[in-house]
Amino acid sequence: MHFLDKTFRLSESHTTIRTEILAGVTTFMTMSYIIFVQPAVLSTTGMDFQAVLASTCIVSAIGCFLMALLANYPIAVAPAMGHNFFFAFTVVATMHYTWQVALGAVFIxxxxxxxxSFWGVREALVHAIPDSLKRGIAVGIGLLITLVGLEWSGFLAASPATLVSLGDLHHPSVWMSATGIVITSVLLVRRSRGAILAGIVTSTALGLFFGIVRFHGIFSSPPSITPVALKLDVAGAFKLGAIPVIFIFFFLDLFDSIGSLIGIAEQGGFIRDGQLPRAREALLADAIGTSVSALAGNSTLVSYIESAAGVAEGGKTGLANIVTGLLMLLGLFLAPVAQMIGEGYKNAAGLTLYPTVAPALIVVGAFMMRNVARIDWDDPLEYIPAFVTLAFIPFTFSITDGIAFGFISYVALSVIAGKYRKLHWLMVLFTLLFLIRYAAI
Incomplete structure (x- = not known):
């Protein structure tokens, strides 16, 4: 016990082993959907479902352990939602690169x-972003997660006239997700632990009843990661035509990881006077994790916004992350359950829905909305860029684009208002880089 107290500074952080364990379990329950979703997404590229599942459990555990030991934060690390879609549906499906080349780009x-991270550039950028933009980023990510959840549930459908419209409310997928949301919400109101996981379980049970979800068993031997591990094509990623993919992953990883970390830190109250203690160590953890993830046959790792659930349970140190990581490893033995929950199915329009995990995304989105109250709505120089950020993230379906337009609007308004002297040089530099990027499109 003394070893844990000394290693994770429990007494100094005014927490206990019991509290940290509960927080770690809660975070795992909240983010466990990634075990189900990640292989469902990456397997569309031809990658082996079971191998990606095993890889997801392993790299998530490694990421959590790194964050715990390097930064001592209760912030879980796992494959990024959004990056996996870009990997599968843009780089592979649209740009027609192999998944091996995509892995090479992730590694680079x-x-x-x-x-x-070693040079401190990412840490400096975190501290350079104004508080209003940090909170706008957190809210925008919450809206994006909610939008994905509404699409996966079937509540939203594509519309040529308005882009999206109300889906078929009589479809079983909507009933599955709606029931999961209700169960999760009721348990949250009653302050019960495991509310989000309970919603996933309820949705899955209804899916079995409707015949949408197929039962594959419960336990199995851990799947092998051999079909995807060390299969990255670094040389292919360096070819002239594929170099833009590296830069896109670069921008996605840079601002998505920083955005998620800021969102969690804002939610957990870890930021002090606009600064995040041990920011370099936290960013180093996800940088190492991403490199390891590519080697293990997986996409980019980032800090998980769902860690806010564990923080809400009182988690304050890396011990909670150790617990989350160990539970991720346990997921290796639950491959049949993961496949049952994460397979997804195509509706009549040919779209793949994931109504079992959609409730988790929608509720997590609600968690993130609380940051909107912390934006300074009395100062247009603060609230306009924050609003641009939180609006563009979901409506462009891109955290990076949302941050980009937030940066551009903040710098432009500061210059127009004659307050350019307060701008951090990194804000100006990345605003110029964003402008160059969009001008080249």
Whole structure:
């Protein structure tokens, strides 16, 4: 017990082993959907479902352990939602690169971030972002997660006239997700632990009843990661035509990881006077994790916004992350359950829905909305860029684009208002880089 207290500074952080264990379990329950979703997404590229599942459990555990030991934060690390879609549906499906080349691009971007973390560039950027933008980023991510959840549930459908419209409310997928949301919400109101996981379980049970979800068993031997591990094509990623993919992963990883970390830190109250203690160590953890993830056959790792649930349970140190990581490893033995929950199915329009995990995304989105109250709504120089950020993230379906337009609007308004002297040089530099990027599109 003394070893744990000394290693994770429990007494100094005014927490206990019991509290940290509960927080770690809660975080795992909240983010466990990634075990189900990640293989469902990456397997669309031809990657082996079971191997990706095993890889997801392993790299998530490694990421959690790194964050715990390097930064001592209760912030879980796992494959990034959004990056996996870009990997599968843009780089592979649209740009027609192999998944091996995509892994090579992820690895190269991870190494680049590792160097940037050692040099302190990413840490400096975190501290350079104004508080209003930090809170706008957190809210925008919450809205994006909610939008994905509404699409996966079937509540939203594509519309040529308005982009989206109300889906078929009589479809079983909507009933599955709605029931999961109700169960989760009721348990949250009653302050019961495991509310989000209970929603996933309820949705899955209804899916079995409707015949949408197929039962594959419960326990099995851990799947092998051999079909995807060390299969990255670094040389292919360096070919002239594929180099833009590296830069896109670079921008995605840079601002998504920083955005998620800021969102969690804001939610957990870890930021002090606009600064995040041990920011370099936290960013180093996800940089190392991303490099390891590519080697293990997986996409980019980032800090998980769902860690806010564990923080809400009182988690304050890396011990909670150790617990979350160990539970991720336990997921290796639950491959049949993961496949049952994360397979997804195509509706009549040919869209793949994931109504079992959609409730988790929608509720997590609600968690993130609380940051909107912390934006300074009396100062247009603060609330306009914050609003641009939180609006563009979901409506462009991109955290990076949302941050970009937030940066551009903040710098532009500061210059127009004659307050350019307070701008951090990194804000100006990245605003110029964003403008160059959009001008080249």
């Amino acid at each position: 971007s991870g190494v680049a971030f590792l160097l940037m």
